[in-house]
Amino acid sequence: MAPGLLDPETVDIAETRPSKKPRTSVAKDFQHDDDDVATALPSHPLGVKPAGNAYTASENIKSRCGSFASLPDELLSHVLESFDADTLIRLGSTCRALYAFTRLDELWRALFVSSPPTDFTWRGTWRSTYLNIPTSHTTSIRCPNLFSDILYRPFQCAHTPLSPFVSNIPPSNAIPRFSNLTPEDYASNWTDKPFILTEPVKQWPVYGTWTPEYLLDRFPDVKFRAEAVDWPTSTYISYMHAQSDESPLYVFDRLFAEKTHIASSLSTPSAAYSSPAAFGPDLFSLLGPHRPDSRWLIMGPARSGSTFHKDPNATSAWNAVLTGSKYWLMFPSGHDTPPPPGVLVSDDQSEITSPLSIAEYLLTFHPLARNTKGCKEGICHAGEILHVPGGWFHLVLNLADSLALTQNFVPRKKLPDVLAFLRDQRSEVTGFNQDVCERAYELFVERLGQECPEILAEGLVELERRAKGRRGKWDALIKGDGEEKEQVGGFSFGFGGDDDDADIP
Ligand SMILES: O=C(O)CCC(=O)C(=O)O
Ligand SMILES: [Fe+2]
Secondary structure (H helix, E strand, C coil): CCCCCCCHHHHHHHCCCCCCCCCEEECCCCCCCHHHHCCCCCCCCCCCECHHHHHHCCCCHHHHCHHHHHCCHHHHHHHHHCCCHHHHHHHHCCCHHHHHHHCCHHHHHHHHHHCCCCCCCCCCCHHHHHHCCCHHHCCCCCCCCCECHHHHHHHHHHHCCCHHHHCCCCHHHECCEECCCCHHHHHHHHCCCCEEECCHHHHCCCCCCCCHHHHHHHCCCCEEEECCEEEEHHHHHHHHHCCCCCCCCCEEECCHHHHHCCCCCCCCCCCCCCCCHHHCCCHHHHHHHHCCCCEEEEEECCCCEEEEECCHHHCEEEEEEEECEEEEEEECCECCECCCCCCEECCCCCCEEECCCHHHHHHHHHHHHHCCCCCEEEEEECCCEEEECCCCEEEEEECCCEEEEEEEECCHHHHHHHHHHHHHCHHHCCCCCHHHHCCHHHHHHHHHHHHCHHHHHHHHHHHHHHHHHHHHHHHHHHHCCHHHHHHHHCCCCCCCCCCCCCCCC
16 A cells, blocks of 8 residues: 555544555655666656756755755655645745645645545646646746755656566566466465466456446446545546556445445355355355455556555455556565565564555665565456465556456465464454454354364464474574574474464464
């Protein structure tokens, strides 16, 4: 997710708990080397240039903004975040430099989200939309001799061609593609690996029918959740077709089936779509009405997508592209595996910190990511479905306007990971109703015990085996015994796979 300057409180009020969207905070101190990313770009609409150009310029008009001139650009932009629209407009009319600083569209996006107008028309930018200025009346005053990365970088990230990052995928990184898999093959060989299936989605009634235009035609007034706002389809599609955000607003709606009244596999066999048989039974379905959020409709323009995250509750997922195409960058995780380059994970695994936007990540870290052990990359086209193994980090970029469906599930082979997560990372458990959240582990164990005790027993035995393995490793380390160290080094914590993310019980 790319939360940008969106108010997290607004998000929390509207969603019971954060669901599939990751809890991501913004790293403020990544350094950028603009030489690395020099590409043919249109010039900045206000004529702003990157900061480095100031060294050879005869003047810098930032010096003309009175006391504000002494503030570093980043601090100045933070100060501006605390101003209301009227103050921004008045300040922006005092000099060209402050005009440019107060035009940063992220400021206006934050104002919009914190107090959305009840009735509005999308007018191409957040500022024009918030102030209800028709495009034909929008001013644009040139600001030559202004040199600022804070102003230039969002423009660069919104316009740099991203195709170089998604092409020439090294064969060793390529996500495998199959027409289909049997449930047996999936269970035996693929629960811990990403792959793309090219066949099943093409059989779905929604494939070839559901497109952004179809949604516009059939459900123009239905509101879908896009990050912190709920917009009618008609408004969102206007936005999608006329915006140039660095991190475009992304529809991620967990109630789409109810809102559109489509029949899905969760309710009827004559479904508009259904989970491909390859993935086998979903153990979370045993929770019935208590299961956590599990399916989402995803829609966004080219360059929208999801920044690095792992899916909730250690679940696995499939992601089916109905229109458009998506580039996936994926990494396994585990106790001895560092997070992907440029991604920081807090000790308790609850906070993932990565650069603000997908474009910024690709511009800064992609070459390193591509050469990092475990990296998997692939493009999932319309009519194809990608498997996200539980515990894998993934970043996703839409290569064109896109509509997709995703569903999270618990395959039998990944039950120990999910049990461990629910039991040991209780504060990170998400997507359940508040009253179930606290006792999700106990409820899941109870239902498994009632419905399929042998699967529960198998899962608990594996949890115990992992606990013993960890204790053994610890004992060996503190004893410092050479022979034992050897043994521990060769020990596998995996459960049917080598990318295991076992937690210390
Ligand atoms: O389509 C996307 O943006 C990715 C969504 C996602 O993270 C998922 O399906 O797990
Ligand atoms: Fe995800």
